Amino acid sequence: MRVWSVPARAVLSVAALALAAGTLAFLAALFLHVAPANSVSRAYAAEVDAVVYPEFEQNWKLFAPDPLQQNITLDARVQTIAEDGRISTRDWFGLTARDFAAVRHNPAPSHVDQNLLRRAFDFYRSTHSEQDGAPAGPQGRLAEQYLKRIALQRTGPSSDGERILQIQFRVSTATVAPPPWSEEQVDTAAHTRELPWWPVDEADLRGLR
Known part of the structure; x- marks a missing residue:
């Protein structure tokens, strides 16, 4: 069984935390984009748009889906x-x-x-x-x-x-x-x-x- 050195474990831990934080931030931006307008989504509208547009734009709302017509x-x-x-x-x-x-x-x-x-x-x-x-x-x-x-x-x-x-x-x-x-x-x-x-x-x- 391979034993990682202390520096290697530290680097892996930091990388895992950064990846988890980035994933949570991305999911939070998508949630704010599809959720009804609120104080948080209005305060960070520019940051949310920068994450979502154009590749991840959604055409539905969290509590009011709008089917294609x-x-x-x-x-x-x-x-x-x-x-x-x-x-x-x-x-x-x-x-x-x-x-x-x-x-x-x-x-x-x-x-x-x-x-x-x-x-x-x-x-x-x-x-x-x-x-x-x-x-x-x-x-x-x-x-x-x-x-x-x-x-x-x-x-x-x-x-x-x-x-x-x-x-x-x-x-x-x-x-x-x-x-x-x-x-x-x-x-x-x-x-x-x-x-x-x-x-x-x-x-x-x-x-x-």
Whole structure:
């Protein structure tokens, strides 16, 4: 049986305590994010947001879950430039459709495939004006960068060997139909809109696989 030296045990103890403290702080931030507004969550709102956004944002409240009421699908297309300077606009490709394909008939689907893109667009929608699509503060820009990098991670830095200059998203929204026994009448037709073209630079591609 291996016997650890006193310094080694001290280092392991400190590391374990730091890990436990970090885990508790992270869970506390998530709890404050989903809990009803209170004096603590208001006092530490900036710190909680720094931990939660954008990767760990939640779309539900602790005591009042809000189920999804719309089906939202996202498509994207890119504009590329060839070595001779020729600029091309590529066809739309389905980001949501790819996630659905990865989940469908999979007995243990990935949480990322199910929620990453949907939550990224929820974050974008909550930080942009519904009238003109303008970002509301620094979180709006962060939401754009987050959504753009998710798409670029799936397309790669180039298309058919041509560098990507810009990327655009198309959003299709349809209200979930009520159950057969309900007398509620809703418009279930899909409504589509295109977001502006967003430029792609080296910073957007940095670190993508």
